[in-house]
Amino acid sequence: MSVSSLLKNKCYVNGKWISAKDRTVFVVINPSTGEIVGEVPDMIEGDTNEAIAAADAAFQTWRQTTAKERCQILHKWHDLILKHKEELAVILTKEMGKPLKQSMLEIDNGASFVDWFAEEARRVCGDVITTPAKGRKLFAFKQPIGVAGMITPWNVPHAMVTRKAGVALAAGCTVVLKPAEDTPFSALALCELGEQAGFPPGVLNVVTCSRQNAAKVGNAICTSPLVAKISFTGSTAVGKILLKTGASTVKKFSLELGGNAPFIVFDSADVDRAVAGLIVCKFRNSGQTCISANRILVQEKMYDSFVEKVVAAMKEQLHVGDGFDAKCTVGPLINQRAVEKVENHIKNALSNGGKLLLGGKRHKLGGTFFEPTLISNATADMLFCTEETFAPMAAIIKFKTEEEATRIANDTRSGLAGYFYSNDHQQIWRVADKINVGILGVNEGALVACVEGPFGGVKESGIGIEGSKYGIEEYLHIKYVCIGGL
Known part of the structure; x- marks a missing residue:
């Protein structure tokens, strides 16, 4: 199968490839080249x-x-995804610019969710409950909740579809999914493979729309009495709007919202391991991940050595370029708004005493390419500490005590991911208990969303769990049955 046969330019509804009723279309642009991927x-x-x-x-x-x-x-869907792994990765890199090697890893990761939940479907069990009265039998049955409405992001356009749709379909729910306007082709390609796998018409549906119409489509999903569940990954601001709108029909929600991950390096840490972890955590996908390190905190005795080693590692390991360049490790940002945001964060940091060590400006390749940037002498009152940067910019804050570090780490309404490095085992247990996040990496920066681990945040970073043995519960409801007269 060629790439062109997976690159679909129609929506997939009720087992058919269809256009919008008014025949309108919008174009999708490759952020690396500026070329039109399709409409x-x-x-x-x-x-x-x-x-x-x-x-x-x-x-x-x-x-x-x-x-x-x-x-x-x-399982057939999973096998087809892996069979067409390279073609799916090419589509992904074309529509969002991610380095091809990272796209290949995302396809593997996405397929793993389908494989996992294929098996979890067979492990949904209820309970027989001890009765308080004679002549009765009590049961708790688990049943699929209904139609699941899904809205997926542009930064992980393949795996976010499989992680959400795979579990819903396994539970017995059906799906209506709106992919991000920047990256619709990955979702549509999965529909083609889903049809080949044998999903009946209407079980998996994908509707696409432009940014201009996103609110209209989202509102339709949230207010429809036929939709029982909403799953959304994206910004906290949009998540709050969806939650408020969906309240009109009292839907069940899973929300994976914005992050502001602390990355703490204590004096006892293995500095080389911490540097390696930061490079992966901060610069994977050009810094455009919700679990990316955002506030980097380094204890004072370790600070100078750590910063020096980060400079060396960035110079050696980070190569900006087109996603199809074999040397590329940092692709473009998704659009000009993302470039303007990181420029604003850098300007704010430097005007408030930060020191620019690397990068700081648009890359010579033009477009939305941006130089990997490192700023020292950062402080917790700078703009990047209150907003996700979502770009290849790292700003490093110096701290003195464990109490100071944990206070800064928790001083946010976000609570998705966090990281810290320490070789003091007592400190590891103390800090792991104190940091208020849903996902925590200890001496580990490559905190990927593996299917075995429960993925979800606290505070304003979300509601519910994706992945793991717990994920399927989000798409089931419990029916209590009492049989009397026995």
Whole structure:
């Protein structure tokens, strides 16, 4: 199968490839080259409601399939994803600029969620409950919740679809999914492979729309009484709007929202390990991940050595370029708004006493390429500490005591991921207990969303869990059954 046969320019609804009712389209731009990747339908409320109706109709039969039947189809989907791994990775790199090697890893990661939840479908169990009265039997049945509406982000456009849709389909739910306007082709390619795997019409549906119509489509999903569940990954601001809108029909929500991850290096840490962890954590995907290190805190005795080694590592390991360049480790930012944001963060840091050590400006390649940037003498009152930078910029703060570091780490309304490095075992247990996040890396910076680990945040970083044995519970409800007269 060629790349062109997976690069779909229609939406997938009720088992058919369709255009928007009004025939309007929008173009998707490769952020690396500025070239047009393709065009897709620009759907609105009416189109979305038709997709929801199709999903609701399909749910009535899909919910009756056995777990084994769903497992078999999901395993076929998983196998097809891996069979077409290179083609899917090429599409991903074209639409969002990620280095091809990182795209290949994302396809592997995405497939792993489908494989995992194919098996979890067969492990959904209820309970027989001890009765307080004679002549009765009490049961707790777990059943699929219904149609799941999903909104996925541009920074991980393949794995976010499989992580959300894979578990919903395994549970017996049907799906209506809106991918980010910057990266719709990865989701549509998965629909083609899902059809080949054997998903019945209406079970998996994808609607695309431009940024201009995103609010309309999101509102249709959130207000439809046929949609029982919303799963969203994106900004905290948008998550709050969806939560408020979905309250009108009392939906179940899973929200993975913005992060502001602390990355703490204590004096007892292995400095080389900490530097290696930071390079991966901060600069993977050009810094455009929700679990990326955002506030880097280094204890005073370690500070100078750490900064020196980070400078050397960045110079040696970070290579800006097109995602198809074999040497590339840092691709472009997704759009000009992202470039303007990092420029604003750098300007704020330097005007408040920060020292520029590397980078600091747009890359000579032009477009949305940006130089990997390192700033020392940073302080916790700078703008990057209150906003996700989402770019290849690292600013390092010096601290004196463990109490100071944990206070700064927790001084945010975000609570998705956090990291710290220490070889003091007593300190490890103390700090792990104190840092208020949903995901914590200890002496580990490559904290990827592996399927075995529960992924979710606290505070304003979200609601619910994705992945792991807990993830499928988000798509089930418990029905209490009491049989009397026995």
